[in-house]
Amino acid sequence: MNYNEAIDYIKSTGKFGSRPGLEVISCLLDKMGSPHKKIKCVHVAGTNGKGSTSSYVSNVLRECGLKVGLFTSPPIFDETERIQINGNYIAQGDLAAVTEFVKAQADTVEAEGLHYPTEFELFCAVAFEYFYRSGVDIAVLETGMGGRLDATNVCMPEVSIITAIGLDHTQYLGDTHAKIAAEKAGIIKQGVPVVIYPEQEKEALEVFEQVAEQRGSVLYNVQDCKINVKNTSIEGSTFDFTYKNECLTNVRTPLIGIHQVKNCATALTALMALRQRGYNITDECIISGIAKTQWPGRFEIVYKKPLVIFDGGHNEQCMRALVGCVDNYLGEYRKILVFSMFKDKDCSSSISLLKGRFDERIVCQMVHQRRAEAGYIAECFDEDVEIIIDPKKALDEAISRAKKYEADGVKSAVVVCGSLNLLEEILHK
Template identity: 45%
Template sequence: MNYQEAIEYIHGTYKFGSKLGLENIKYLLDLLGNPQKELKVIHVAGTNGKGSTSSFINGVLKTSGYKVGLYTSPYIEEFTERMQINGEKIDKQRLAEVTTIVKAKIEQMLSEGKNHPTEFEVGTAIALVYFAEEKVDYTILEVGMGGRLDATNIIENPLLSIITPIDYDHMEHLGDTLGKIAFEKAGIIKENNFVVSYPQREEAMEVVKQVAKEKNSQLFVVNYDTLKIHHSAIEEQQFSVEILGKKYEDVVITLAGPHQVYNCCTALTAIEVLKAHRNIEISDEAIYQGLKNTKWIGRLEILGKNPLTIIDGAHNLQGATALKHSVETLLEGKKVTLVVAMLGDKDVQGVLSSLIPLMDKIVVTKPNNPRAMAADDLAKELVSYGKDMYICKTIKEAVKKAHEVTEASDVILFAGSLYMIGEARTILTSK
């Protein structure tokens, strides 16, 4: 296959739906020679902050001189973002080659009467084969959905499991209470192992503690008691904190928003555990430099000046709350035009009710996705806020309209759907 054929094949498996369970992925990886068993894995679950936390750890390990595989989802602009080694996306031709190998084994599965793997299972198998073939030193594996029955949970003995903030999302699959959702996320905790957790809300924290105890896994809860944020701006943040007895003074990160400081502290806790319990050599210099150099596209990412143009992947309640806090603290006194699109299965009012009152104008559009909410329907949900509103049929039109109605001294913010901000990013970066 060439790259285009590989992408069409991968996305063509979307029709097989989203099935939680490990039977399919286990069978497929058996046929592929179990590449996952050759990898040293850091496994990351949670509702929000998975990608940023993974990216911070990736940056530190890479700066330490290790060869690091990073598997994340979804992608913002192109599929190859999901599989990276030391910050470089998988080469398109290489993706085609590995996909050809995986496809052959899937055809063998089907001939043996097995179910077709889902799109996420196919992507996970491709990533694991790629990282094993490239002989990476460490692999950071981000859970797709939940944890317990997620395809990435085929990993039997990770170096470390990490659980970032847990909130309500994918409730039709994971359950309708924080406790049920936390049980699914905590499913990545393995016997006699180590786990780092963000300090969850009480209902979720109790579940994480209970699962860790049952698995005889040592739990490290991130402690923010000593955290002091010295400076927080849209371009850079600086803070000091003590993590597991180690003092970090004047840490600088370029990911914006106070929530990214918390994600960074989760990553620092993970790094301290890896140093102390997995004997991974990481210097202080590599930590400071790795964190400072960490980039994560689509998270309060600046893509233009005059007007200041920002994209953010907030698409659930916790993400929207973090974005609201960032708008209030980092964009104080600015008039903001929000370009918004949503998927129909998201909590539209929940996500937007805290954001819309802070906005000056609203440009409503539609993401390119089968689950997309029509722009007219979204506009009806927002009309009660009494804001100047513009409805655009395409994202390209929405980008143009936002620039037409926003003063050069003000701000354009794209949020609400990763699918929308991906297309908007492509348009904005090509200008």
């Protein structure tokens, strides 16, 4: 099996859709020799901020000299992004070899009276096996969706992290913050500390506190931290961080936005919890690791002249973070929006936040079967909107205009947002 064959095989199981539950992944991993039981991990769930928080944690642990696995989704450029060790994507040959091993076991699962593993379950199994074979010291695992029934939840973590909770995937997880929090709280394990992102909805926080108490888990609420932001700009933010007796000064994150400071504080609190469990994590490693953190597709500057920003946020909470960055950092720019979204997302709520913040708006349409029609998106804006169906042509047109404005002495910025899949389609053309 070569790389393309491996990806085709895994993707072919996409027809099974998403089937939350641990029975299939547990059976598969048992047949593989239970690699998930042989590695230490940090488990991260939440609606938004999982990837950034996971990246902060993994970068700091790398700075401490550890061999660190990272499992995230979805990818933007290539499927190998999902599985990394010390910042290096899994080699195509390694992914193919491990997938061939996983497939041999997956082909026997149905004989146990179970469904064939889904695409996410297979990627998860490949990650566990690859991390085990590679001898990682610890792996940071990001849930795909939810938590309680997510395939990653077979792990027994050193610490669990729950990032910002919002109303997303409501058809699967529930339509209130409390219901969604109950699913995310499923990653809280007996006696394992859990770190909670600050500013959670009251009903969500009550769920986390109740579950942590039931399971004898120490709950670290980042809301109890003191965060003093000294400087924030389009280059990143610098802040002081204090949690109980732990104090870090001049923490510098290159990720843009106040929400990224909160994600960083969540990661820092998790690292403090790991210290309590005996991990040798120095202040110097923390400062250095955070400063080196990058995470694509989150208010990411991809060009500077003209300024072009990619943001894959796809729900109302993400849009609030995005417009916060637009308001704080792009006030003096002429702003051109390139936008598309999936039809199963709350387009109207997200678009309502974008209204009045851009000088020009271009709506495009993704190829993906879940795409929202460009005409529908344009109607939601209730502002002057231009439709350019092809996402790459839409971006090219926006950049062309921005260059003309820059030539006339007008600072200009292009913001591409609405879906990580939109960024993927643009970058792959």
